[in-house]
Amino acid sequence: MGIHERKQREKEQRKIEILNAARKVFSNKGFNTATMEEIASEAELSPGTLYLYFKNKEELHTTLSIEILKHLTDQIQKVVCQDISVEEKIERFRDVFIDVYDYDSNILINLFHLQSGETLKNLSEEVLKQIKTHSALAHGAIIDVIRQGIEQGIFIDEHPVALADVLWASYAGIVLWVDSKRLLNDQKDFVKPTLKTAFKIISKGLKK
Amino acid sequence: MGIHERKQREKEQRKIEILNAARKVFSNKGFNTATMEEIASEAELSPGTLYLYFKNKEELHTTLSIEILKHLTDQIQKVVCQDISVEEKIERFRDVFIDVYDYDSNILINLFHLQSGETLKNLSEEVLKQIKTHSALAHGAIIDVIRQGIEQGIFIDEHPVALADVLWASYAGIVLWVDSKRLLNDQKDFVKPTLKTAFKIISKGLKK
Amino acid sequence: MGIHERKQREKEQRKIEILNAARKVFSNKGFNTATMEEIASEAELSPGTLYLYFKNKEELHTTLSIEILKHLTDQIQKVVCQDISVEEKIERFRDVFIDVYDYDSNILINLFHLQSGETLKNLSEEVLKQIKTHSALAHGAIIDVIRQGIEQGIFIDEHPVALADVLWASYAGIVLWVDSKRLLNDQKDFVKPTLKTAFKIISKGLKK
Amino acid sequence: MGIHERKQREKEQRKIEILNAARKVFSNKGFNTATMEEIASEAELSPGTLYLYFKNKEELHTTLSIEILKHLTDQIQKVVCQDISVEEKIERFRDVFIDVYDYDSNILINLFHLQSGETLKNLSEEVLKQIKTHSALAHGAIIDVIRQGIEQGIFIDEHPVALADVLWASYAGIVLWVDSKRLLNDQKDFVKPTLKTAFKIISKGLKK
DNA sequence: TATGAATGAGGTTTCATTCAT
DNA sequence: TATGAATGAAACCTCATTCAT
Numbered sequence A, B, C, D: 001m002g003i004h005e006r007k008q009r010e011k012e013q014r015k016i017e018i019l020n021a022a023r024k025v026f027s028n029k030g031f032n033t034a035t036m037e038e039i040a041s042e043a044e045l046s047p048g049t050l051y052l053y054f055k056n057k058e059e060l061h062t063t064l065s066i067e068i069l070k071h072l073t074d075q076i077q078k079v080v081c082q083d084i085s086v087e088e089k090i091e092r093f094r095d096v097f098i099d100v101y102d103y104d105s106n107i108l109i110n111l112f113h114l115q116s117g118e119t120l121k122n123l124s125e126e127v128l129k130q131i132k133t134h135s136a137l138a139h140g141a142i143i144d145v146i147r148q149g150i151e152q153g154i155f156i157d158e159h160p161v162a163l164a165d166v167l168w169a170s171y172a173g174i175v176l177w178v179d180s181k182r183l184l185n186d187q188k189d190f191v192k193p194t195l196k197t198a199f200k201i202i203s204k205g206l207k208k
Numbered sequence E: 001t002a003t004g005a006a007t008g009a010g011g012t013t014t015c016a017t018t019c020a021t
Numbered sequence F: 001t002a003t004g005a006a007t008g009a010a011a012c013c014t015c016a017t018t019c020a021t
Helices: A003-033 A036-042 A047-053 A057-081 A086-103 A105-114 A125-151 A160-185 A191-206 B003-029 B036-042 B047-053 B057-081 B086-103 B105-114 B125-151 B160-185 B191-206 C003-033 C036-042 C047-053 C057-081 C086-103 C105-114 C125-151 C160-185 C191-206 D003-029 D036-042 D047-053 D057-081 D086-103 D105-114 D125-151 D160-185 D191-206
Strands: none
Touching (some): A003 A036, A003 A047, A003 A057, A086 A191, A160 B160, B003 B057, B086 B125, B125 B160, B160 B191, C003 C036, C086 C125, C191 D160, D086 D160
16 A cells, blocks of 8 residues: 555545544534534544534535435435335335434434424535435435335325325434433433334335 | 503513514524524514513523423313314324414424424423423323223224324424425425325324 | 714714724734734724624725725815816825825825735725725826826826826825835834925926 | 755755745735745645745745845846946836836835835844845935936935935835736736836936 | 613634644 | 644634613
8 A cells, every 4th residue: 555545544534533523513512502622622633623624614514414314325225226025125214214323323313403494594505406416316215115115006095205205204203303302311222112113103004 | 450460461472572583583593593683673672672581592492492382282182182082183183283383384393493302402401391391291192192092902002102202203203304395495385285194194004 | 962863973983983993903013913802902892892883804994995095085186176277286186195194194004005906806896896986086186187287288298197197106105115114214204305305206207 | 066065056946946936925915815835835845844944934925025125126236337327327227127027026016015014014123124224225226326416416406315215115106006006907018108107207307 | 671782702714833754 | 855734823703691871
């Protein structure tokens, strides 16, 4: 490995460290309450260093959010390609959400906050476009599966986009909700069971 | 009516005007981006006056949120007392949400934001307690209805609290979701149909 | 005088105080080295207060500069309207410069710095337009007088705009120069004589 | 040539490269707006390297300015030694200014900015002394020529220092002025004619 | 009670300078 | 000698809150 390559890799590593620190602090405090100094301190760097890797606070936050959205989209698209039944795919969607929540619960929270109106208003047009694009991919995948279910006569005969919205939004709502309950009650272990119950109910509701 | 009473009433009236202004601004901008000056201007008052009625920005915001929570709780409790079947009650819950969203969509958005972890972390213990209390009432009402459904053998045999969580969280998630789509796409009219579809699916999923 | 009027006047007064403080500090340190805190301190105000009267540092500085430019333009235009000979008008121009320098030497220094390329680059289009407009008025007045001189066969037969440029630029250069000598040598009293000599030479050079 | 000598020469060469880059950037942006990183990038070096050759940003800038001043002084002194009439010497002064402006217009601009009060205030005592010394040489040369003119009865009978000041300051003012007009109007070609007209006027004004 | 000018703490961001490699 | 990532001090600016009127 050449010296240039090594440096490049170190730089990437540093960027990841900053993103990790930022994810932690943003998740704990939210965009406005989090401070760059706190993120720097969490990353064991000085404030100025953050600006070598990200143009400003907003870009740091958005990079984080888009990264999250990409990750989820990838996982969902993988499910669609699998050679399994429609019902199993819906179950895999559930597993994707639960896996991602397990891996880093902040990921999902952050994503769903991004998609709430309040946050959307402060983003640049260009970033909004990226989010729309990636969201469209994820939802497109879900819609495809639901459409298959309707065509096969398994699911109720509604507009597939509306059904996909319900599916996605319910997941999102449940994740936000159980997370806030976790915070309020300092309990941690009822998230997964609740998610499973939720999915079961919604999947069942989708069927004819 | 004595002069003291009249003064008291005027004071209450002024407080309501401030809350109305604050609700508008907080809903448009979010807690951090909204400024006290903006709220004062919306209420056609000076910034200083706000502090005669509310200790600080946080208290103003929280008063608002609790008021919203109370309103929803009231409506839900009214449903529970009605002499109708379990299934009809679930349908009424849906109508309550839709009515409240119709009356002021920001009310619901605000409430669900309040219940997301981000906002919760910045509240005082005392306020958290109030929120917990009122939430408990609303959820208790929903849980009761679901428990009845289970006892009557109509609903699936799961823990009623989990089912209530799913119900509530799905509603919340769907409201946030459709609201963000509304903001992104400048469309307004698909909120109610989507909500109805969502309720239909979830209610159906609850049944045996 | 009504209470509103009095408040308005106080506000104007405060604005003038800030401009005075700013003029002092900017003249001492230059735009970049001067700090808002220093200006605030000079005005016996807190930093935040400055922003109640001026949008930002740049606007404060530019307000100052345009004020200066306006003042000079006014004085020059008054000379043009007087019923005196061309040669006397040129002499009056000299007196205007000397008077303004006498009244507040920083005024002229600031103005000529504004017109140096370095400063111009950092201004907004709108402000540049204002400067161009006011400059055009002042130069227009000077050009008119010179044109009269040429028409009357008193001045050399060159393009009046070029002659006006020379006149103006020489004044500016001499003011900057003697001011820097004043700073370097801590002498004060050779400014006015030098200015007079300069004007005499240039006026003489203009003549046939 | 020994290895030590060669190294020394390389070092000098590198220093000149840095000065060239710095001249370009300072001229474009001014002292405060220019950044060391930009200068380094222009010189195709890393920021750290600049500090091997110059103690800090200030010293880099001042070295540049003094170099410029030296250059102009050299040219002017050469004129003084020539075996030509007083009037021709004054004309040569004009040519020196025009040549230097032609060679690198930024040189003159930079020099005259250095001599404006704003810049002077931020310099160390030692550097000020150097500037004073070199300025004195240039002005001394000009004063000598003017004194000759007075002694020969060609020039008006004023204090030669004042006349030299007028000459120098007018040159400086005109260069700054036409340069700012060039920037404002994106015209390039009226500098030299204006300078020539200016010199003609001032030279004529100097004569009896 | 109502005002609104003033405050000043605290946040984001820049950039001259350093130092380990 | 050369690098360039990292530093951290210091600047601009905002806005919740106060207080004299």
